[in-house]
Every structure is written in C-alpha cells, then in structure tokens.
Amino acid sequence: MSPSGPTSLASLDGAITPAAEASIPATDAGLLRGDGVFEVIRVYDGQPFALESHLRRLRTSAENLRLALDLEAVRAEIFRLLAQAGPGSDHEMVRVVVTRGGRRLLLTEALPEAPERVRLASITYSPTRILDGIKSLSYAANMLASRIARERGYDEAILVTPHGRVLEAPTSSVFWVQDGKPFTPPLQDHILASITRALVIDVSDVRERPCTLEDLAGADEAFLASTTREVHPVAAVDDSEFNGIGPVTARTAAAVADRIRSELGGG
C-alpha cells in the first residue's frame, strides 16, 4: 500500500507530475541496491517544518555515502513542489530521495494512519555500523521489523540489540519516563540523529542513557518521536501495558506542538 494519496505529486529532477506517473529507470542503483539517501519532511498547511535541519542531514548522509548531491536544487524543488501541491491531506509530508543513479525524486505524501497510542513488540536488530550517520535507502530491515511486529498483533517494532540494548523504533526515536524524568538512548548506540529527538531534548529536560528492555517495559511512561508522529504515546511493550497517556508524555507532546507552531510563525 502506498502512503501517497490520489493527488500526491512528484518532482523528478525538477519535472513535476502526479506521483503515480513518476518513474525512474530500472537500472538505477537506488532501486537495485538501496544505494541512495532520503529524508521525510513534515508539511503543515503547505509549510515545511525544520527544513534546514533536514537539508543538513541529507547533505551529511550524502557525504558519508560518497553520493553526489545538488542541495540547492533539492531546496528549490521542495518549494516548487509545495507551491504546486498547496495544502491538503495528500501533501502533509515531502519525501526526498537521491539515488546513486543521480536522480532527485521528491514526493508529497499523506500522513500514515496511527492509533492514539502505539503497542510495541521487541524485535532483535543489529545496526549496520558502516551506515551510521547515513539515512540511506537500505531500509528493508527496518520495514521487516515493523512487519514482524504487526504479524504478532502489535502496531510497531522496538529494536533491541542481541545484547539487550533498546535502540529506537524502525522510523522513530524512543523515550521512557522514570520517576518523572524522561530518558532516551544516546546517539553512540548507533541510532539515527532524529530531528524530532533533538527537538524533544530541546523542549524538555531529557537525559541520554543506555536502555534495556526491562528499563523500557518497567518505565512509568514511554513515547516515540518522529517527524510524522511528533510525540506518540506508547500503550504497551510486549506484554507490559502502560496506563493511559502519562503526564510527562502529555507535557512533552504539548511543548513540541507549541515549538512547531511558533517556528512556523503561528504564535
């Protein structure tokens, strides 16, 4: 199932078409080998949020992957695409993909549907060290982890190393709350430098600390954070259930929403 709605638009090397009509050659190594980089940027009423942070991370990803990137072309194409798309539920995010074949593909997409609180299944996962600092197109392992979690009746995976370190979810960062204090695993655990994670740390008093499954499952509260989820309360980790939405989660969600509103000029 594609997250793109019927009016989602694409910009391929600057040419704008309906997303369903955009195509890249089958020989592009972005497709054949997942050799490329990407970003997902949230769009609120036609305005991209944290655009410069996403462009900076895209540049870092491309440099680390030794991939040619025309960052100014990407920036200009994002604004052209959003101007053409206008507001609307099919255009609440922009996905930017840069391939080894040298293509810049931008897509507007609808937000994925999500329950109010998310149930997590722990899935064993080892980060690919060589891809640290690269938001690469090689995401099959992350997608598989989510699929296995759903097969088990959960909404999403929580990735745990074979040595028992809780890392992150396949497309979001994780936080847990103990005695009223929020914690999150450190970037040194080979997790993505999530832009929303940085935002949460900025608006609340978060400490970085390695996390075990026992820490997470035994916490008072837990939540995920990402560009598309913002702050998303956790309802369960495996068979440990959390009671409703905790006060630290609610406060953090409100602080993140306020920051987003104020950065977009809404007060």
Ligand SMILES: Cc1ncc(COP(=O)(O)O)c(C=O)c1O
């Ligand atoms: C592995 C992983 N962790 C965390 C995140 C959240 O990052 P951000 O807040 O920049 O969306 C993502 C986003 O796709 C991700 O893929």
